[in-house]
Amino acid sequence: MVAVFVAALLGPAPVASAAAEPALNTPVATMDAALHCPSSFTHPNHEPVLLVHGVTSTYSESWFGYAPALQNAGYDVCGIDLPGRSMVDIQDSTEYVVHAIDRISAATGRKVDVIGHSEGNMQLRWAVKWWPHLQNEVDDMVDLASPSHGITGGNLFCVLPCAPALQQFSIGSNFVAALNQGDETPGAISYTNIYSYTDEAITPFTTAPTSGAKNIAVQNVCFGRVVAHFGFLYDAVTYRLVLDALSHPGTADPARLPFGKCLEGNLPGVSVLDATAATAVVVANFDATLLTTPVVRSEPPLRSYALG
Numbered sequence: 001m002v003a004v005f006v007a008a009l010l011g012p013a014p015v016a017s018a019a020a021e022p023a024l025n026t027p028v029a030t031m032d033a034a035l036h037c038p039s040s041f042t043h044p045n046h047e048p049v050l051l052v053h054g055v056t057s058t059y060s061e062s063w064f065g066y067a068p069a070l071q072n073a074g075y076d077v078c079g080i081d082l083p084g085r086s087m088v089d090i091q092d093s094t095e096y097v098v099h100a101i102d103r104i105s106a107a108t109g110r111k112v113d114v115i116g117h118s119e120g121n122m123q124l125r126w127a128v129k130w131w132p133h134l135q136n137e138v139d140d141m142v143d144l145a146s147p148s149h150g151i152t153g154g155n156l157f158c159v160l161p162c163a164p165a166l167q168q169f170s171i172g173s174n175f176v177a178a179l180n181q182g183d184e185t186p187g188a189i190s191y192t193n194i195y196s197y198t199d200e201a202i203t204p205f206t207t208a209p210t211s212g213a214k215n216i217a218v219q220n221v222c223f224g225r226v227v228a229h230f231g232f233l234y235d236a237v238t239y240r241l242v243l244d245a246l247s248h249p250g251t252a253d254p255a256r257l258p259f260g261k262c263l264e265g266n267l268p269g270v271s272v273l274d275a276t277a278a279t280a281v282v283v284a285n286f287d288a289t290l291l292t293t294p295v296v297r298s299e300p301p302l303r304s305y306a307l308g
Contacts, residue, residue, distance in 0.1 A: 021131050022305045024095045031099040037078040037107075038071075047113045047139055048104050049246065051079040052097060054118025054145075055086045055165055056289035057282060062117055064278050065234045065270040066242075072268065073243060075113075078104055085285070086119055087163040087293040089300040090175060094123045098131050101138060111139040113246050117232060118201070119169060121146035125210075126179055128186060130305055135187025142245050142252070143193045144232040148184075149207035150176040157290075167299040171207070174299055178306045185212030192251040194218065194232070194241055201229035214251035216241060221254045222262035230282050234275045236264035 024031070036059055041048060049070055053062035059079035067077045080100050082093040097114075104112050116124045121143040128134045128141070147154075147169045154162075154170030168175035185191045191213035195202060198219070202208050209215035218227045218237055227235045240261055245252035266275055 024099060026095045031096050034081045034096055035100050038076055041076045041108050043074050043076045046075045047110050048076040048108050050100055050104060050112055050114045052116040052120035052124055054120045056286040057085060061282055062233055065267050069268045085289050087165050087289060089164045090122055090168050091303050094126045097123045097127045101134055105137040111137055113140040114138055115142045115242060117144045119165060122169060135189060138189050140190045140245050142242050145195060145199055145202050145229055146193060147202055148210045149180060152203050153201055161295040161297045163293045164296050164300050174302050178302055184210050190251045192245045194238055196227040198226045199229050216252060216254060230279050234266045234270045236267050237261055239267035
């Protein structure tokens, strides 16, 4: 699926709706260039969808299956390429998410459904927490394999100097503490958090659920199902839960999924070979990005807006 950002379609960049909210320091042109949307929004019966990828990845690498599947299901789909393959300070990459939601909401006059994978969920949650006007622009937030409360992988990588984002989603980081301080699910957004007991990256598993969200373990829907970290990007049952959340008021409800759901393998349009090839690309780029990304010795300091 080829998506194109069209400035003429989306119009001028929206002006921040609340003077007390943090300013966006990233140039508008840079954020516009990172946003990919269809040339026109042609599905008024559904809210537009924004897909946010995880660490070391890109929009096309992560959402190779979801974007076309959601399009075929009747949704207008947008995505972002976060800076530095999302290895930079999460506070910086979140600005791209804030801008994207504002852009899409202003262009369509509708709320936006947002879906994140892995670290992408942290940008989404940071955005709606510190830019509260977004709580009126987002309807559904669906988190896939989210490191909501920090993961041991960050701590392990950061024994040595590591990328800023890895410092931030380590267990015990200042960023994680600020993200989860107070209401973890602010506003009237419908939060669905989908996780897996066979996710090798999101450990410990007890950190995955987010208070105030509908927390769904894939294995509680289909006993014994194996969904690894990158498997969330093409697993059929996960996709059905996502689609259920988007197509109904409120959060996903496993009881609405069809009989025989657990017999399905991959989401529509993704073959076993497609999934295998895509996972190989993601893993290779994960390794390459870890070796080439600039590293820091300590966690980036919290911005002033997150210190109060």
